[in-house]
Amino acid sequence: MQPIDVRNIKRVACIGTGTIGARWAAYFLSRGLEVTASDPSPTGEDFLRRHIRECWPTLERLGVSANADPDRLSFFADPAEAVAEADFVQESAPERLDLKQDLLARIDAACPADRIIASSTSGFMASELQTKCAHPERVLIGHPFNPPHIIPAVEVVGGKKTAPEAVDSAVDFYNLVGKRAIKLNKEVTGHVVNRLQAALWREAVYLAAEGVASVADIDDAIAYGPGLRWAIMGPTITFHLAGGEGGMPHFLEQFTNPMHSWWDALGSPRLTPEVKKTIMDGVEDEAAGRTPPELAAERDRCLLALLEALAKQRKAG
Ligand SMILES: NC(=O)c1ccc[n+]([C@@H]2O[C@H](COP(=O)([O-])OP(=O)(O)OC[C@H]3O[C@@H](n4cnc5c(N)ncnc54)[C@H](O)[C@@H]3O)[C@@H](O)[C@H]2O)c1
Structure with a gap:
């Protein structure tokens, strides 16, 4: 597959619009x-058009392109026509x-062979998804x-049959349209971000199940603590700073043994009925009557403020 000039991508097909x-x-x-x-x-x-209308004020606040128009949308019953x-x-x-394998095979058959087909899948690998496609070299994961x-983050990873040029072009495309593409060099279960989230949540569940702290306090330990730093820099460069002027070498000198003992002490909980009850009761207390849509609105409002503040600071820096 030839590399694609991603500036020529003008029309995107969105298949499955939940x-x-x-x-x-x-x-x-x-x-x-x-x-x-x-x-x-x-x-x-109707769902799609309503959601576009609802998202538009947020998108305008984040900054839309000069020619952006929510009505430049066509809807087709048949995915083959859309692609x-x-x-x-x-x-x-x-x-x-x-379902995904069959759908991707239909898309693959209906779409010119030099077009990239990205799947939003949270859990499947591209190698599994591309099995029924005649042109698997352009099938990859673009996980939002x-x-x-x-x-902003989108993970991009190909499968065994994906052309490296397709992965690079997808990375270029997502970056060009304002996302931050994270390129994975090889497939791994759960991609990178879900593994990181799963690792942290495993310990949060363990701590709650063991009664070390309430669900709300464990959540706040992240939201009011390292979560604030992680929105700015990732965990490894954050620890580079923990080494002071000596950076990562000094951090590793001091913390290798403690880190090994913390790793050895991490829990391996299972989501048994009892553990699920602890988590569900805990999160209900934490929500204090706020419904999931209300909490999502609060999250999105704060996310916007955070992204704006970060963009301003990064521009200044
Ligand atoms: N929800 C999340 O937080 C999240 C995050 C990242 C990635 N994803 C991934 O995105 C994908 C979609 O998840 P979602 O949460 O939007 O699910 P959803 O159930 O909200 O939406 C799925 C949509 O696909 C439609 N659909 C059903 N059968 C179809 C078919 N044969 N062809 C095309 N469309 C079909 C449904 O009508 C529905 O509108 C999944 O692969 C999921 O792993 C989800």
Whole structure:
């Protein structure tokens, strides 16, 4: 596969427009791209158009392209029609392997062979998804984070049959449209971010199950502590700073033995009915009557403020 000049990508097909796909569509529209969409749900088109309308004020605040227009959207019942003239495909159908394999094979058959097909899958590997495709070299993972119209990171990873040029072009494309592409050099279960989230949450669940602290206090330990630093720099460079002027060598000199003892002490909980109850009761106390949509609105409002503040500081720095 030849590298793609990603500046020529003008039309993106969003296949599956639920929670993630609808927001992907809104995001691509905000970057001045045209979107062709498809979803088999009888309410799919209404859901999509409503979500684009709801996301638009946020996207305007984050900064839309000069030619951005929420109405540059066409909806098709048949995914083959939606992808036929697309320059890039973002698949966000339900997380079921057989469904995705068949859908990707249909997309692959309907879409010119030099177009990238990215799957939003949180858990499957590209090698599993591309098995039924005649052109597996352009099938890869472009894994976003919820809500994908706000969070910049997108993990990009190919499968055994994906061309390295396709992965590089997808990285270029996501970066060009304002995302921060994270390139994985090889496939791994859960990709990188879900592994990191799972590692931290495993310990949070363990601590709650052991009664070390309440769910709310464990959450606040991150949100009011290292989470604030991690929004600025990742965990490794953060520890580089913990080494003072001696940086990482000094940090490792001091903390290798303690770190090994902490690693050895980490828990390996299972989500048994009792542990689930502890987590569900704990999070209900923490939410203090706020519903998930109310909490999501609060999260998105704060996320926007954070992204704006970071953009301003990074520009100044
Ligand atoms: N929800 C998250 O936090 C999150 C985050 C990152 C990635 N993802 C991934 O994004 C994908 C979509 O997840 P979601 O949370 O948006 O799910 P969802 O259930 O909200 O949306 C899935 C959409 O796909 C549609 N659909 C059903 N069958 C289809 C088919 N055959 N072809 C095309 N569309 C079909 C459904 O009608 C629905 O609108 C999954 O692969 C998931 O792993 C989810």
